[in-house]
Amino acid sequence: MTTITAAMVKDLRESTGAGMMDCKAALTESSGDMQAAQDWLRKKGLSKAAKKAGRVAAEGLIGAVTKGTKGVVVEVNSETDFVARNEQFQGLVKMIAQVAIDVGTDVEKIKAAKVGSVTVETAISDAIATIGENMTLRRAASLEVGKGVVSSYIHNAVIDGAGKMGVIVALESAGKADELAALGRQLAMHVAAANPQALDPAGLDPAVVKREKDVLADKYRQQGKPENVIEKIVESGLKTYYKEVCLLEQAFIHDEKGKSVAQAVKEAEGKVGAAVKIAGFVRYALGEGIEKQESDFAAEVAAASGKK
Numbered sequence: 001m002t003t004i005t006a007a008m009v010k011d012l013r014e015s016t017g018a019g020m021m022d023c024k025a026a027l028t029e030s031s032g033d034m035q036a037a038q039d040w041l042r043k044k045g046l047s048k049a050a051k052k053a054g055r056v057a058a059e060g061l062i063g064a065v066t067k068g069t070k071g072v073v074v075e076v077n078s079e080t081d082f083v084a085r086n087e088q089f090q091g092l093v094k095m096i097a098q099v100a101i102d103v104g105t106d107v108e109k110i111k112a113a114k115v116g117s118v119t120v121e122t123a124i125s126d127a128i129a130t131i132g133e134n135m136t137l138r139r140a141a142s143l144e145v146g147k148g149v150v151s152s153y154i155h156n157a158v159i160d161g162a163g164k165m166g167v168i169v170a171l172e173s174a175g176k177a178d179e180l181a182a183l184g185r186q187l188a189m190h191v192a193a194a195n196p197q198a199l200d201p202a203g204l205d206p207a208v209v210k211r212e213k214d215v216l217a218d219k220y221r222q223q224g225k226p227e228n229v230i231e232k233i234v235e236s237g238l239k240t241y242y243k244e245v246c247l248l249e250q251a252f253i254h255d256e257k258g259k260s261v262a263q264a265v266k267e268a269e270g271k272v273g274a275a276v277k278i279a280g281f282v283r284y285a286l287g288e289g290i291e292k293q294e295s296d297f298a299a300e301v302a303a304a305s306g307k308k
Contacts, residue, residue: 002032003190019126020118046308060084060135062166062284063097064152071150071168072100073284074110074140079133084158089135092127093162096120105140141282147280148304149177151184155192164286167191169280175272183268183276185256190261196247199278205224205244212241247281 012023030036060077076093111121148171157163167188198204216237247263
């Protein structure tokens with residue numbers, strides 16, 4: 001009887017994208033013959049993942065999980081929005097977020113982590129084979145504090161903890177956990193709506209700030225303003241820019257009087273019973289930065305029906 005090695009299973013998985021256990025069964029049935037094993041998987045309808053791997057996956061779900069002083073957010077992509085409504089895919093996203101909170105945010109480590117008797121990578125491959133679309137674990141991020149809370153907010157939630165946008169906010173404080181959690185959720189909702197680029201001006205990319213300064217300076221040079229006046233105008237313009245892109249300086253969306261986020265947090269310290277510091281935030285919007293393929297749906301339908 002042919003011995004089925006781990007290397008053989010790995011090779012078959014890479015060529016077919018089928019699940020690990022399915023590959024082992026295929027090799028066993030085929031007495032170790034790789035081509036026969038591939039055919040076996042094809043006949044069973046399990047050799048789908050590799051064929052799908054080249055397709056652009058820009059839909060899917062963002063998942064977020066918090067556990068006291070730690071929180072994670074993950075993005076799992078699929079090819080179409082229909083898959084986001086699939087219960088198996090939804091469960092997969094939630095499972096991956098739970099794994100990430102324990103093993104960290106390195107994508108390869110998450111994929112290698114065990115869930116029951118299989119790895120996360122195998123679970124993804126199995127979902128691809130079952131659902132019939134390419135899926136990828138694109139990214140993951142986490143926040144953690146020594147004392148305080150990490151709160152989350154999911155915008156356009158499809159299920160509890162997963163949707164089209166996910167935000168986590170970390171608050172450092174020795175105050176009341178329930179009040180902190182409520183404040184954290186409000187701040188997470190603000191981050192979702194206002195899309196800050198950094199916590200404060202110091203956190204902005206210096207190249208971005210320089211570009212903003214250059215644009216402002218050139219604008220007033222063209223108007224014939226003297227250099228000493230331009231310098232003052234640019235500094236004033238930067239302050240306005242910071243109010244637009246820095247979380248602490250943005251107008252808090254939950255306050256009708258236009259208080260800044262920093263002022264709102266300071267005021268909340270009374271309810272919390274201690275000083276509060278925003279330690280960080282992460283905002284994931286589904287598919288941001290992925291170049292999506294545009295298609296002519298009408299043309300595809302016409303082609304499929306044989307029409308010109």
